[in-house]
């Protein structure tokens with residue numbers, strides 16, 4: 515018995531069945547058997563002379579019969595014959611509302627996805643669903659590389675990549691998306707090139723940017739599923755919170771040396787989120803990063819493929835996602851384990867009474883001291899201040915006059931006019947970074963010089979409140 519899979523557009527003419535079995539030795543015979551059992555299919559499959567219509571494709575076990583022996587192709591028991599009306603150049607039912615936007619497949623795509631099309635859980639409907647779907651991959655590194663390759667190969671129609679980095683030779687042992695010649699290129703651009711070469715039927719959107727509290731929600735909301743390929747805690751919490759707030763499934767994996775873990779965080783599907791599992795990040799320095807601790811190059815491959823698998827399942831709406839379960843992989847033992855994980859009703863972002871309803875400063879939340887990176891020299895730019903504004907280790911000092919503060923100010927700050935500073939210097943904290951500002955940076959530069967001379971850690975806000983109003987809080991009044 516040969517299985518004949520009937521695509522959705524033709525099902526009304528086959529009593530709504532998705533699969534029919536026929537007794538046949540050749541494709542030709544199978545189709546005629548099918549038509550004699552369901553005469554309404556005649557015009558869709560055969561022309562007046564009994565030849566196959568030219569707007570229908572037939573696949574035996576995923577291979578187009580045009581590449582085999584045409585209608586003479588032999589079929590054996592357990593073989594699957596797939597009937598696929600073409601969507602261009604013909605008059606098939608699926609073409610009526612067709613075109614790229616509706617997600618119907620072109621003949622080229624039918625060839626590309628042949629092995630998916632005969633898979634019961636995918637089929638033509640599933641493949642079209644993938645084509646209409648979208649995924650955002652945060653981080654195009656070790657996890658992102660295999661994930662992106664498989665999402666592209668599977669035909670996920672629109673793939674977004676967000677990453678600010680360039681390809682470095684030390685990436686290549688695990689970031690298999692790139693080649694030796696890509697060194698120095700922006701990852702998102704090299705990735706887009708590679709993925710579109712792999713599958714020209716998809717769209718790849720390159721977001722050459724750091725994933726930040728400013729752009730996260732906007733990005734996440736534009737895609738159906740989020741894949742967390744990040745490598746640091748601030749980005750992980752940010753990816754989690756943005757996904758929860760936007761109601762998107764967050765496909766998670768993390769790796770270290772020889773071990774990895776994966777899950778799907780999806781509170782809208784009754785699962786926990788990352789914060790339910792890990793309410794607090796470890797203190798900085800306790801857990802070394804992959805850059806410090808090393809990682810077996812193939813390990814992110816295994817975990818990234820799991821992420822791609824979960825994302826594709828979610829987009830297809832098939833199978834059981836890893837929601838509520840955490841898979842643990844130990845490459846050294848070759849062992850997989852899994853544990854159940856539960857939603858925490860007190861979770862600050864997905865719980866019953868969430869306290870976290872918008873994105874926060876994740877660097878500060880994770881206790882990262884950016885001293886060396888951000889506050890070197892005597893100056894701080896307004897972006898750095900915006901990131902660190904809520905940092906407990908930092909205070910703002912306004913050295914302008916009272917009347918100027920009436921017009922505009924930056925957040926909470928201490929206030930000591932420049933002229934009073936020598937008399938009131940004892941009011942300032944000795945154990946914190948003091949960022950000093952005035953209108954444009956002139957008076958504050960003098961203040962910084964003085965404060966440093968008495969041993970305080972003082973930095974000048976470059977451009978002053980004017981720059982802040984121009985770049986950070988645009989609705990602030992100017993003067």
Ligand SMILES: [Zn+2]
Nearest residue numbers: 787790861864
């Ligand atoms: Zn939660």
